Amino acid sequence: MTALLEVRDLVTAYGKIEALKGVNLDVQQGSITCLLGPNGAGKTTLMMTIAGILRPRIGSIRFAGEEIAGRPPHAIVAGGAALVPENRLVFPNMTVLDNLHAGAYQRKDDFASDIERLFTRFPRLKERSTQLAGTLSGGEQQMLAVARALMSRPKLLLMDEPSLGLAPLVVEEIFRIITQLHQDGVSIFLVEQNAHMALKVAQHFYLMEQGKVTFSGTPGALAEDEVIRRAYLGSARA
Amino acid sequence: MLDFIQSLSDGVLFGATYALIGIGFTLVFGVMHKLNLSYAAASVGGAYCGLLVLKVFAGAPPLAVFFCAFLAGGLLGYIVYLACFHFIPISNPLATLMATVGMLLLVDEVIVHQTDGMPLNYPALFDDVMLRAGEFTLRGDLLMVFVVSILCMAGLLALLYRTRLGLATRAVSQQAVAAQLCGIRVGQVNAMTFVITGLLGGIAGAMIGASVGTLSPLLTTPLTIKGLIVTVIGGLGSIPGAIVAGLLVGGFESVLQQYRGVTERDLYVMLLLFVFLVFRPGGLFAPKEGRD
Numbered sequence: 001m002t003a004l005l006e007v008r009d010l011v012t013a014y015g016k017i018e019a020l021k022g023v024n025l026d027v028q029q030g031s032i033t034c035l036l037g038p039n040g041a042g043k044t045t046l047m048m049t050i051a052g053i054l055r056p057r058i059g060s061i062r063f064a065g066e067e068i069a070g071r072p073p074h075a076i077v078a079g080g081a082a083l084v085p086e087n088r089l090v091f092p093n094m095t096v097l098d099n100l101h102a103g104a105y106q107r108k109d110d111f112a113s114d115i116e117r118l119f120t121r122f123p124r125l126k127e128r129s130t131q132l133a134g135t136l137s138g139g140e141q142q143m144l145a146v147a148r149a150l151m152s153r154p155k156l157l158l159m160d161e162p163s164l165g166l167a168p169l170v171v172e173e174i175f176r177i178i179t180q181l182h183q184d185g186v187s188i189f190l191v192e193q194n195a196h197m198a199l200k201v202a203q204h205f206y207l208m209e210q211g212k213v214t215f216s217g218t219p220g221a222l223a224e225d226e227v228i229r230r231a232y233l234g235s236a237r238a
Numbered sequence: 239m240l241d242f243i244q245s246l247s248d249g250v251l252f253g254a255t256y257a258l259i260g261i262g263f264t265l266v267f268g269v270m271h272k273l274n275l276s277y278a279a280a281s282v283g284g285a286y287c288g289l290l291v292l293k294v295f296a297g298a299p300p301l302a303v304f305f306c307a308f309l310a311g312g313l314l315g316y317i318v319y320l321a322c323f324h325f326i327p328i329s330n331p332l333a334t335l336m337a338t339v340g341m342l343l344l345v346d347e348v349i350v351h352q353t354d355g356m357p358l359n360y361p362a363l364f365d366d367v368m369l370r371a372g373e374f375t376l377r378g379d380l381l382m383v384f385v386v387s388i389l390c391m392a393g394l395l396a397l398l399y400r401t402r403l404g405l406a407t408r409a410v411s412q413q414a415v416a417a418q419l420c421g422i423r424v425g426q427v428n429a430m431t432f433v434i435t436g437l438l439g440g441i442a443g444a445m446i447g448a449s450v451g452t453l454s455p456l457l458t459t460p461l462t463i464k465g466l467i468v469t470v471i472g473g474l475g476s477i478p479g480a481i482v483a484g485l486l487v488g489g490f491e492s493v494l495q496q497y498r499g500v501t502e503r504d505l506y507v508m509l510l511l512f513v514f515l516v517f518r519p520g521g522l523f524a525p526k527e528g529r530d
Contacts, residue, residue, distance in 0.1 A: 051419060077421035089416035091409050102409045106421040
């Protein structure tokens with residue numbers, strides 16, 4: 001397997017405070033890779049840096065063989081990596097359909113069939129296609145945020161805490177979607193607080209703490225390691 | 239009663255220009271969450287540039303003057319964007335605000351120096367037309383101002399809701415980070431917002447010149463204040479709000495001019511603003527909650 005995304009010695013800082021202090025990790029082509037860690041570990045900063053919203057101070061991000069560190073967000077979307085941001089960030093006063101159109105902003109080809117396909121995958125969005133996105137429930141907004149990111153036809157889908165603030169049944173629905181997307185061939189890099197769910201779907205995980213990757217492995221190994229579980233994941237049994 | 243209806247209708251027709259100015263303030267605020275205080279002055283500047291057509295082709299039709307004002311307004315909008323926003327750290331809220339104050343003063347000074355501070359005649363269309371219904375009259379030039387302004391607003395709404403650029407503009411105004419994640423270039427959208435509001439401002443300035451009959455540098459300050467009042471009464475960031483508030487303020491000031499005279503008129507407009515700030519600070523169309 002070749003790594004689709006390679007992050008090396010990445011440092012991102014807010015002023016003098018380094019949120020990422022030399023991060024190294026790989027996301028394999030065709031995998032679900034999961035990034036765990038407590039609040040404030042720098043997980044969102046890493047996602048925002050990969051997506052180009054934040055500029056790294058030093059380090060390298062190679063995506064599909066190309067160096068993308070420091071490139072603007074539109075170049076990274078064009079290159080085939082799309083981020084579903086934390087808290088979903090749908091366009092609240094735009095219709096569901098317009099949100100999807102915005103997701104396809106860079107595409108010059110006809111994307112009507114993509115919308116049809118996404119509506120088959122997310123029937124709730126089809127029912128609500130003319131509704132304003134701000135009126136959707138949290139779970140529906142999360143589906144819309146995923147669908148909007150998929151409109152750019154990404155090779156790599158970056159997802160930042162897709163289960164945040166959602167009811168358990170909705171969380172299961174979201175993870176079912178993640179698994180389906182993976183089966184359809186999309187590589188997924190997932191940040192999650194809900195370690196229990198994330199480790200069920202992921203093939204590989206990284207643990208991040210205070211701006212550094214402190215542990216990596218495959219889900220089985222972590223499950224056996226009660227120390228790590230207690231130290232980093234809290235009540236992950238839930 | 240007839241006086242009341244007459245002054246109200248005159249005021250509402252003229253108020254369409256206030257609505258355009260208000261839209262300019264509110265659109266930039268909606269997209270960038272910044273105030274562009276130079277907007278009304280640049281709009282008057284655009285209207286002055288329209289007069290340049292008469293210098294080149296004496297006897298050019300008023301439409302050519304209006305069109306030139308329209309284009310010059312757009313160009314000035316882009317210059318304001320470059321000078322006050324593009325190269326200035328946008329994260330500092332005061333820096334851009336003060337830059338636009340500087341631009342307001344600069345435009346004002348340029349106009350004063352170029353015209354020696356004297357008012358210039360401005361051409362109008364249909365100024366010899368009067369529609370009468372008994373005692374009630376409708377001035378042709380005011381009607382033209384109203385129709386042109388409404389057409390501009392319709393054009394703007396079509397642009398915002400029917401085009402790719404409009405989609406990007408709405409996306410940036412609602413969620414700038416998500417817009418970037420969709421591949422929208424925020425800088426480009428910001429620049430285009432200034433060009434588009436500038437185009438509207440050029441027309442607004444020309445329409446004000448056409449209905450008053452003259453342009454004077456004394457217009458810039460009151461127009462800035464009226465534009466801001468319209469923006470606040472309508473609700474910061476709301477285009478329908480700016481339209482309704484523009485017509486409201488136009489009608490209101492015209493009626494009070496009729497009954498209380500031109501010197502007292504602005505006092506009551508300020509009072510109207512005060513009432514809104516106390517009882518409905520979000521304006522007529524307060525933006526919905528739930529944005530970040």
